[in-house]
Amino acid sequence: LRRERDPKLRSRLIELRKKEGGLICDLCEKVPGEVQxxxxxxxxxAHHVIPLAVGDERSTKLSDxxxxxxxxxxxxxKAIASEGRWLNLTEARTIIYGK
Ligand SMILES: [Zn+2]
Ligand SMILES: [Zn+2]
Structure with a gap:
């Protein structure tokens, strides 16, 4: 998962989200509390919603x-590993949080 650690991609995503109104986790939808x-x-x-094997075929977009x-x-x-396949956000939310 080396590409997920691309610091440029992560900071571009964070800057975009800040512009769009603030940082929020797309899965648990919690916002940071009393943190500077x-x-x-x-x-x-930053997490890829498209399996990296597929994503490798093209350049990574922030929308991915x-x-x-x-x-x-x-x-x-952990859920992806235990299911043995890539999960989209909805599937991951259901498996992890049961909603
Ligand atoms: Zn979260
Ligand atoms: Zn990830």
Whole structure:
């Protein structure tokens, strides 16, 4: 999952989300509480909603990515591993949070 660690892509996604109204986790939809604004973005990681094997065929677009808090991101990858296939956001939310 090296591409997910591309720091440029992650910071572009974070800047876009800030412009659009603020940082929120796309999975649990929590916003950071009492965290310094300049530190809050370190909570978030960029996650590919399209399997990397497919995504490799073209350049990654920001629309292929979601912003997840580090906790949800870890859970999503755990769920993907246990299901044995890539999960979209809705599937991941159902499996992880039951909604
Ligand atoms: Zn989250
Ligand atoms: Zn990921």
């Amino acid at each position: 604004a300049n530190l809050a973005e370190s909570i978030y990681e 990515m979601v912003l997840l808090c580090a906790c949800c991101h870890r859970l999503v990858h």
